[in-house]
Amino acid sequence: NAGVTQTPKFRVLKTGQSMTLLCAQDMNHEYMYWYRQDPGMGLRLIHYSVGEGTTAKGEVPDGYNVSRLKKQNFLLGLESAAPSQTSVYFCASSYGRDNTEAFFGQGTRLTVV
Amino acid sequence: DQQVKQNSPSLSVQEGRISILNCDYTNSMFDYFLWYKKYPAEGPTFLISISSIKDKNEDGRFTVFLNKSAKHLSLHIVPSQPGDSAVYFCAASGWRGGGADGLTFGKGTHLIIQP
Numbered sequence: 487n488a489g490v491t492q493t494p495k496f497r498v499l500k501t502g503q504s505m506t507l508l509c510a511q512d513m514n515h516e517y518m519y520w521y522r523q524d525p526g527m528g529l530r531l532i533h534y535s536v537g538e539g540t541t542a543k544g545e546v547p548d549g550y551n552v553s554r555l556k557k558q559n560f561l562l563g564l565e566s567a568a569p570s571q572t573s574v575y576f577c578a579s580s581y582g583r584d585n586t587e588a589f590f591g592q593g594t595r596l597t598v599v
Numbered sequence: 600d601q602q603v604k605q606n607s608p609s610l611s612v613q614e615g616r617i618s619i620l621n622c623d624y625t626n627s628m629f630d631y632f633l634w635y636k637k638y639p640a641e642g643p644t645f646l647i648s649i650s651s652i653k654d655k656n657e658d659g660r661f662t663v664f665l666n667k668s669a670k671h672l673s674l675h676i677v678p679s680q681p682g683d684s685a686v687y688f689c690a691a692s693g694w695r696g697g698g699a700d701g702l703t704f705g706k707g708t709h710l711i712i713q714p
Contacts, residue, residue, distance in 0.1 A: 519701050528704030576642055590642030
C-alpha cells in the first residue's frame with residue numbers, strides 16, 4: 487500500500503519553462519489537495535479537488551493549474567515557471583467531509599532559476 | 600492575516616519530560632483541529648485530532664486540549680522521546696462549519712528533545 491506518491495521528487499526549471507507534478511493515491515480517497523511550503527511558513531493550499539472531474543482554488547492558486555481526470559490522480563501544472571514558485575510541493579488526500587485527516591506525499595522540491 | 604498561529608518557532612525539552620506545543624486560531628468557523636508531525640525531507644504525518652465538541656483527546660503519549668473560548672489548543676507529549684524531535688504543525692478545518700475546504704496550517708514549531 488503506497489499511500490500518496492508524488493513524482494518527481496526533485497526538479498530544477500528555468501524561468502518560463504513548464505512542468506507537471508503528478509500525485510497518485512491508492513486509498514480511494516475522494517478529496518485531493520496541492521500545498522506548497524516555503525521556509526518559515528506553514529503549508530498553504532494551492533488547489534484542491536472534491537472528486538473526479540472537479541477542481542477548486544485554494545489560498546494561493548495564481549500561476550498554477552490542476553486536473554483530476556481520474557479519481558486516483560491529481561496533476562499540478564506550472565505553465566510558465568517563475569522564481570517565486572521555488573518551493574516544496576506536497577500533495578495530500580482524504581476521505582472527505584466526514585474525515586478530514588489528510589495523508590501526505592513525500593514532497594517535490596522545485597527550484598526555478 | 601494568519602488564521603492559525605504557532606508563536607514558538609522552536610522548543611527544547613529534556614528527554615522524559617513533558618513537551619507542550621501551543622496553537623491559537625482566529626477563525627470561529629474552524630471546528631476540527633489536527634496536529635501533524637514532519638521530519639526533514641518527508642511529508643507531514645497525521646498525529647492526533649480533536650473536534651470542537653470535545654475539549655480533550657488522548658492517544659498514548661499524545662494529548663490535545665482545546666479551549667474554544669480562548670481559541671487555543673495545545674499538544675502535550677509525555678514522556679518526550681528522542682524520536683519526537685521534529686517540526687509540529689497545527690492545522691484547522693471548517694468542514695462541519697461550512698468553512699473553506701482543505702486545512703489551514705500554522706507555521707510550525709520545531710521540537711528538539713535533548714538527551
